[in-house]
Amino acid sequence: MLRLDGITKIYKVGAFGGRTMTAVDDVSFDLRPGEVVSLIGESGSGKTTIGRMILGLTSPSGGSITLDGARVTPGKAYYRHVQGVFQDPFSCYNPVFKVDRVLQMIKNEYFPGVAASEWEGRITESLKEVRLNPGQVLGKYPHQLSGGQLQRLLIARALLLDLRFLVADEITSMLDASTRIDVLNLLADLKSRGLGVLFVTHDLSLGNYISERAVVLYRGQVVESGPTEMVFGNPLHPYTIKLLSSVPQLTTKWDGASATLRDDGPAAPSTLVEAEPGHLVRQDDAPTRLRSVS
Amino acid sequence: MTLRVDDLRVHYRTLRGEVKAIDGVTFDVGDGEILGLAGESGCGKTTLGKSLIRMDGRMRLAGGAAELDGEELPIGDDHRMNPFRFTKVSIIPQYSMSAMNPTRRIGRMVAELLRSRGRQLDTDELGRRLDLVELPREVLQRYPIELSGGMKQRMVMVISTLLDPSLLIADEITSALDVSTQKAVARTLVEFRDRGFVRSMIFITHDISLTYQIADTIMVMYAGKLAEKAPAGVIVGEPRHPYTRLLISSLPEVGVRYTDRRLAGIPGEPPSLLDPPAGCRFRDRCPLAFDKCAEEPPVVEVEPGHHVACWKA
Numbered sequence: 001m002l003r004l005d006g007i008t009k010i011y012k013v014g015a016f017g018g019r020t021m022t023a024v025d026d027v028s029f030d031l032r033p034g035e036v037v038s039l040i041g042e043s044g045s046g047k048t049t050i051g052r053m054i055l056g057l058t059s060p061s062g063g064s065i066t067l068d069g070a071r072v073t074p075g076k077a078y079y080r081h082v083q084g085v086f087q088d089p090f091s092c093y094n095p096v097f098k099v100d101r102v103l104q105m106i107k108n109e110y111f112p113g114v115a116a117s118e119w120e121g122r123i124t125e126s127l128k129e130v131r132l133n134p135g136q137v138l139g140k141y142p143h144q145l146s147g148g149q150l151q152r153l154l155i156a157r158a159l160l161l162d163l164r165f166l167v168a169d170e171i172t173s174m175l176d177a178s179t180r181i182d183v184l185n186l187l188a189d190l191k192s193r194g195l196g197v198l199f200v201t202h203d204l205s206l207g208n209y210i211s212e213r214a215v216v217l218y219r220g221q222v223v224e225s226g227p228t229e230m231v232f233g234n235p236l237h238p239y240t241i242k243l244l245s246s247v248p249q250l251t252t253k254w255d256g257a258s259a260t261l262r263d264d265g266p267a268a269p270s271t272l273v274e275a276e277p278g279h280l281v282r283q284d285d286a287p288t289r290l291r292s293v294s
Numbered sequence: 295m296t297l298r299v300d301d302l303r304v305h306y307r308t309l310r311g312e313v314k315a316i317d318g319v320t321f322d323v324g325d326g327e328i329l330g331l332a333g334e335s336g337c338g339k340t341t342l343g344k345s346l347i348r349m350d351g352r353m354r355l356a357g358g359a360a361e362l363d364g365e366e367l368p369i370g371d372d373h374r375m376n377p378f379r380f381t382k383v384s385i386i387p388q389y390s391m392s393a394m395n396p397t398r399r400i401g402r403m404v405a406e407l408l409r410s411r412g413r414q415l416d417t418d419e420l421g422r423r424l425d426l427v428e429l430p431r432e433v434l435q436r437y438p439i440e441l442s443g444g445m446k447q448r449m450v451m452v453i454s455t456l457l458d459p460s461l462l463i464a465d466e467i468t469s470a471l472d473v474s475t476q477k478a479v480a481r482t483l484v485e486f487r488d489r490g491f492v493r494s495m496i497f498i499t500h501d502i503s504l505t506y507q508i509a510d511t512i513m514v515m516y517a518g519k520l521a522e523k524a525p526a527g528v529i530v531g532e533p534r535h536p537y538t539r540l541l542i543s544s545l546p547e548v549g550v551r552y553t554d555r556r557l558a559g560i561p562g563e564p565p566s567l568l569d570p571p572a573g574c575r576f577r578d579r580c581p582l583a584f585d586k587c588a589e590e591p592p593v594v595e596v597e598p599g600h601h602v603a604c605w606k607a
Binding site: 042043146176177178179180181182184185188202203204205206208209210228229232242243244246247248249250251253254 | 335443474475476477480502503504506507530540541542544545548549550551552556557558560
């Protein structure tokens with residue numbers, strides 16, 4: 001189990017780092033095997049920072065991240081189990097490396113002892129798992145493949161390792177509606193082999209579609225978290241309610257004014273309260289800061 | 295009828311030949327109408343928007359004509375288009391974050407822009423429009439870099455519509471925005487139409503559910519051709535073209551769960567437009583395809599205002 005406990009990230013900003021900006025503020029949740037947790041928030045909510053801290057790309061300013069109870073130290077042993085896939089598949093590849101070489105690097109780094117023939121079998125298997133035809137992608141350069149293929153290939157690459165947790169940061173935002181759903185279904189299918197997925201997104205309908213649990217972030221703080229059907233079916237925090245009402249839907253048209261939270265600087269100290277079993281909601285002054293926008 | 299486009303063909307010149315990005319599209323946009331243009335990437339929707347205001351160097355008008363307010367729109371002639379741009383046809387570009395001159399204060403930039411078109415800046419009107427999009431009038435004293443992304447977007451919206459164009463092209467303007475900002479921007483566009491700042495609008499997006507919120511009519515394109523065009527409610531409620539149906543059924547809505555109902559994507563990929571296949575271009579991916587699809591289906595008006603290009607519609 002991957003557990004985040006009171007994770008905080010403070011960036012120094014300003015000309016000489018004189019001021020600080022709290023990007024992530026005391027966030028705790030855990031990611032279990034065979035489960036998709038969606039991390040939902042708008043730009044600047046800290047969702048990507050959380051993903052990057054899990055992947056060891058930035059270090060937390062406070063709190064701890066543990067894998068099976070042991071504190072995480074980024075390194076080969078950790079990356080064997082925890083990997084990330086990011087938003088822009090086109091910039092993730094070295095443009096002069098063919099796909100085979102990208103996959104070969106995994107073998108050189110992590111599985112030097114595996115025989116070449118067996119490795120080939122593993123590649124075929126993991127490509128099949130992401131529904132890619134090996135003949136269509138092997139031997140190609142990244143620019144010869146489509147966004148959906150590249151994104152699936154990144155997942156296949158991660159699957160070659162002894163992958164247990166995957167951080168998927170906005171992986172579908174650059175894909176078409178029809179390809180997007182294929183990648184989502186793929187993530188959902190990977191759950192059955194025991195993979196835990198942290199699905200970072202700003203699209204509530206996508207988060208709702210595949211996740212077991214949802215964590216809603218606002219300005220670095222968790223405002224609501226719990227099983228997806230509770231958070232989406234019975235949203236309690238005003239921010240979640242407003243966010244849900246802004247999602248364009250095919251069945252209903254928008255009504256009433258939309259709303260944003262006024263920017264009043266750091267939020268007042270507040271606590272998460274358990275509204276139903278497993279459904280946490282932040283009790284704060286948000287209702288008074290809601291402002292309607294026509 | 296504000297805009298009438300007749301059998302428009304726009305090709306891209308590439309080293310390997312001409313890419314037929316728009317291959318015979320006919321449609322019109324009425325007074326006060328918001329036309330939503332939807333489709334996958336590479337279906338020609340951005341090309342269509344661009345060709346109505348400015349073709350870039352690689353684009354070539356291969357045929358067809360456009361007419362705005364009864365006057366011919368010389369879309370193939372970059373120079374002759376100049377009097378129309380900004381005054382009659384205007385665009386809100388996708389990347390409005392970088393659309394403004396970074397070295398000028400915004401107010402000065404707007405004044406220079408207007409002077410270059412031989413117009414005077416009406417400060418009161420500009421102020422009223424800034425109020426409408428909830429921008430403080432002080433933004434005119436600032437540089438673009440001092441504004442946030444959403445503010446820049448709104449500023450560009452105001453500048454683009456300042457001369458009350460007949461036709462406004464909004465190309466994927468909400469794709470980079472969060473849901474709540476997206477909603478505010480989309481509603482502002484409707485407000486602009488209601489107040490008569492723009493007569494009609496082409497709203498380009500890949501997100502059908504967003505188009506549905508604001509568009510009167512939705513036109514779905516596939517591989518450079520018109521697939522279906524109908525009032526927004528009809529496209530969403532009773533689509534006739536199999537591509538529209540598949541596109542809509544692949545959208546996850548809030549409330550749809552993977553465990554309850556597994557959605558499916560559209561298998562396969564759009565055909566290459568370098569040498570598009572004969573017959574219906576959706577044939578290879580279509581679940582309903584039959585022998586007749588080897589012939590190209592004409593665009594037929596199946597009901598008043600509902601055009602479909604499919605043999606099975």
